[in-house]
Structures are given as C-alpha cells and as structure tokens.
Amino acid sequence: MDTRKRAFARRPVSGARRGMQLKALLSLGLLAGIGAVSTLAAWTGGARATSEIGAGTVAIGVVDSDGSVQASYPMPIDGANWYPGLNRAVAVTIKNTGTLDAAYSVSGSVTEAGVGKLGAGLNVKVTGGPTAADGTCNGEVVLTKAAGSGFPAPSLPHQLKAGAAQPLCVQYSLPTTAPSSLQGSSTTITLTFTATVGVS
Numbered sequence: 001m002d003t004r005k006r007a008f009a010r011r012p013v014s015g016a017r018r019g020m021q022l023k024a025l026l027s028l029g030l031l032a033g034i035g036a037v038s039t040l041a042a043w044t045g046g047a048r049a050t051s052e053i054g055a056g057t058v059a060i061g062v063v064d065s066d067g068s069v070q071a072s073y074p075m076p077i078d079g080a081n082w083y084p085g086l087n088r089a090v091a092v093t094i095k096n097t098g099t100l101d102a103a104y105s106v107s108g109s110v111t112e113a114g115v116g117k118l119g120a121g122l123n124v125k126v127t128g129g130p131t132a133a134d135g136t137c138n139g140e141v142v143l144t145k146a147a148g149s150g151f152p153a154p155s156l157p158h159q160l161k162a163g164a165a166q167p168l169c170v171q172y173s174l175p176t177t178a179p180s181s182l183q184g185s186s187t188t189i190t191l192t193f194t195a196t197v198g199v200s
Contacts, residue, residue: 116185
C-alpha cells in the first residue's frame, strides 16, 4: 500500500462529519419507529342507551246527555220566571279526557244583562255528588257564592284520574229578601273547570 492510501486510511473523521452520520442514524431510527406505530391495530367495543319520551295531555270537559264530552256546555236548568225564595239545582258531570291524572279547580263568573243585578243577588253552590231528590245539592261543598257578592277565588284543587268522571251538583237560589228592582233582569252564571298538572 502506498503512502497516500495509508495516510487516507488513517485520516480521522472530523466532528462535522460525525454529526452528520449521527443525524442520519437518528433519522433512520425515527422513521423505523413511526413505521412500527402505524402497523398497530386498535380493537374497540361500544354500547348505546336511548330513551323515547312523549308528553302527556291535560284535558277536561263536561259530559253531555248523550255521553259526549263538551268544552262548552249549557246547563239544563229552567232559568225563566224566577222569584224570591225559588231554588233550583242541576247535575253536571266533568271528565278528565287527558292521558294524565290531573287536579281540577272550579271558578265562577257573573255576566249581568239589563239594569238589574240578578246574578249578584243569587246564591250559588257547587257540591260533589248528584242532585238530591228535593232539588238541592247536599254533597261536599266545592265552591259557593253568597247573594250580594261575587264569586270568590277558585276552589281548592280536586284530583281526577285520567279517563275518570266526577258528578257535581250546582244549586241556584234567590233569597226571599231579593229586592223588587231585580224584576225583569237576567244574568249568565259561568262555571269554569280548569285541570292542571305540574307547577303552575
């Protein structure tokens, strides 16, 4: 071997070249690592939980004589030719036609016609149960209005199951002390039944 070849063979590797070789080796190592990760497979399992939710309905009506349920019902009471001391009662059945058990309350209002105040002069009483044989309402009192005043606040709520019906009795009476000024006057008494579910 000549002197030039021996000198070349013994020439030390410079620091810059060694750094380049090291970077090359590190790059190969990184590439090899990335290739190894990309070949892994992930196995998974899963499950689902679902809920179907539907809202119920709140509805109440008055049962007509034919069994149908009406939202507006004219009570079958003889309203003609009233005089002091007269008393009449009528049966009313309400029904929960919704899908939810509901609490219902009863409220009343008076609409006068003409110059007289016949509605204000009447006693009105709503009770649970049917009309008595003597034409009075003798069940548990739900709502009352005294002659000379308007209806009070709505009644306390009464629970009524979905699909169930509740017979009520409504009694009207004109006191013997009714003034003569009520002659020829007329009025409309309206009872409103309101069903409620949840917080109002």
